[in-house]
Amino acid sequence: SQKIEQNSEALNIQEGKTATLTCNYTNYSPAYLQWYRQDPGRGPVFLLLIRENEKEKRKERLKVTFDTTLKQSLFHITASQPADSATYLCALDNFNKFYFGSGTKLNVKP
Amino acid sequence: GAGVSQSPSNKVTEKGKDVELRCDPISGHTALYWYRQSLGQGLEFLIYFQGNSAPDKSGLPSDRFSAERTGGSVSTLTIQRTQQEDSAVYLCASSLMGQNDYGYTFGSGTRLTVV
Numbered sequence: 117s118q119k120i121e122q123n124s125e126a127l128n129i130q131e132g133k134t135a136t137l138t139c140n141y142t143n144y145s146p147a148y149l150q151w152y153r154q155d156p157g158r159g160p161v162f163l164l165l166i167r168e169n170e171k172e173k174r175k176e177r178l179k180v181t182f183d184t185t186l187k188q189s190l191f192h193i194t195a196s197q198p199a200d201s202a203t204y205l206c207a208l209d210n211f212n213k214f215y216f217g218s219g220t221k222l223n224v225k226p
Numbered sequence: 227g228a229g230v231s232q233s234p235s236n237k238v239t240e241k242g243k244d245v246e247l248r249c250d251p252i253s254g255h256t257a258l259y260w261y262r263q264s265l266g267q268g269l270e271f272l273i274y275f276q277g278n279s280a281p282d283k284s285g286l287p288s289d290r291f292s293a294e295r296t297g298g299s300v301s302t303l304t305i306q307r308t309q310q311e312d313s314a315v316y317l318c319a320s321s322l323m324g325q326n327d328y329g330y331t332f333g334s335g336t337r338l339t340v341v
Contacts, residue, residue: 133228145308147266150329150330157334158318158330158334159332159335160269160317162328162329162331205268205269207241211282212276212282212323213274213282214330215271216261216268216271217268218266218268219268
């Protein structure tokens with residue numbers, strides 16, 4: 117069956133460092149992969165989309181990679197700030213809808 | 227409107243009662259999605275609409291769940307004879323169909339508690 121896996125353990129890093137979050141999937145061949153940020157009590161907020169034919173996408177301090185051979189996406193936040201603390205979700209398209217991972221909580225300590 | 231609006235924000239209901247959850251998407255967004263998020267879990271897909279039709283209802287957990295969308299705008303998710311396992315946050319999102327570059331815009335959700 118199809119699976120999307122994100123590290124359920126929180127990632128704790130120091131302010132100014134680069135945070136790297138991982139999204140692995142099995143039994144999918146997504147054409148698109150998205151990353152979202154979710155704060156407590158709020159709905160997810162769209163950050164970035166990357167296509168299967170794109171290896172890397174950047175937006176300000178964010179960078180996403182997409183390796184269709186490894187079936188993995190990496191999400192990087194450079195020069196992290198305490199305000200980046202949130203849960204980050206990856207989402208893969210499947211016939212006109214996206215399936216979401218359970219997310220990884222990021223804690224950036226000052 | 228400026229964003230996706232969901233109501234009520236919180237709903238406590240007794241087991242066995244019916245509930246209706248409402249979603250008002252961004253004006254002009256053709257696609258509308260319902261997801262469910264249990265505590266500490268990811269988003270579970272329920273159903274999506276393209277216009278007023280629902281091409282994919284595969285995520286609805288049982289026949290107690292139904293949804294409709296009228297006028298290509300507001301959608302209602304109805305849960306009949308609620309059970310305790312229905313307790314979760316129900317999230318609605320909208321998008322321009324086929325415009326994946328802009329992602330989904332989510333509402334803040336309805337927190338449903340079945341007691």
